[in-house]
Amino acid sequence: MKTIETRMKNPATLVPDAMPPIQALYAAAHKGGVPAATLALVHLRASQINGCSFCVVSGASSAKKAGETDERLFTVAAWRETPYFNDAERAALALAEAATRLSDRPDPVPDGIWDEAARHYDEPALAALILWIAISNFFNRINVTTRQLAGSNPWGA
Numbered sequence: 645m646k647t648i649e650t651r652m653k654n655p656a657t658l659v660p661d662a663m664p665p666i667q668a669l670y671a672a673a674h675k676g677g678v679p680a681a682t683l684a685l686v687h688l689r690a691s692q693i694n695g696c697s698f699c700v701v702s703g704a705s706s707a708k709k710a711g712e713t714d715e716r717l718f719t720v721a722a723w724r725e726t727p728y729f730n731d732a733e734r735a736a737l738a739l740a741e742a743a744t745r746l747s748d749r750p751d752p753v754p755d756g757i758w759d760e761a762a763r764h765y766d767e768p769a770l771a772a773l774i775l776w777i778a779i780s781n782f783f784n785r786i787n788v789t790t791r792q793l794a795g796s797n798p799w800g801a
Contacts, residue, residue, distance in 0.1 A: 651790045666782075673779060676772020678765065681710040682733055685720055686740040686773070687780040692721050693744045694784035697794040732764035736773055743777045 656662045674683065684707035691699035704717050719726040723737050739753070739761040746752040765773055786792070 648791060648793065650793055650796070654790065654792060655786060669775065670779060673772050673776040676775070677769035678736070678773050678776065679710075681707065681712055682736050683773075683776050684710045684712060685716070685729075685733060686736050686776055687783075688717070688720050689723070689737050690740050690744045690777060690780040691784055693741065694781065694788060696784040696787050698787045698792040698796065699780070699784055701794040731760075735760040735764045739773065740777045740780070743774070744781055 652658075656666055674680065684703060688700065688703035688707055691703050707717055713728075716728045719728055720737070723729050723734060729737065735757075738757045742753045742757050761773065762770060
């Protein structure tokens with residue numbers, strides 16, 4: 645097994661005054677009307693795409709606390725090919741994938757993906773979902789860059 649070491653402490657814990665606004669944005673996104681389980685699935689999917697081991701582990705744990713089943717967690721990477729997700733969750737996962745993979749296509753978030761998400765979420769919930777996708781990518785980029793280890797506690801939570 646390969647030994648991986650953290651490069652540094654989490655930057656958000658090292659820069660004075662960084663953590664409170666991050667925590668506030670996190671909390672605000674959770675109050676936007678999107679079910680906690682859906683947010684957890686979105687975070688897990690973005691983290692899988694970005695290869696953030698810390699967030700995959702913490703995302704799966706959060707999803708379990710939100711009531712997710714192993715069956716759904718094991719198949720979130722293949723959500724299109726499984727019957728376990730409802731239409732609103734599928735729309736959220738599609739939006740998460742598109743917004744995470746911005747450089748993969750000329751129109752990063754095509755109208756079809758946007759329209760489907762807007763069909764299932766009112767504007768405040770859609771705003772919370774977009775913020776949550778951005779937060780997930782933010783966490784992924786910090787954790788991957790600094791090699792935060794799966795199972796560690798770099799965010800001090």
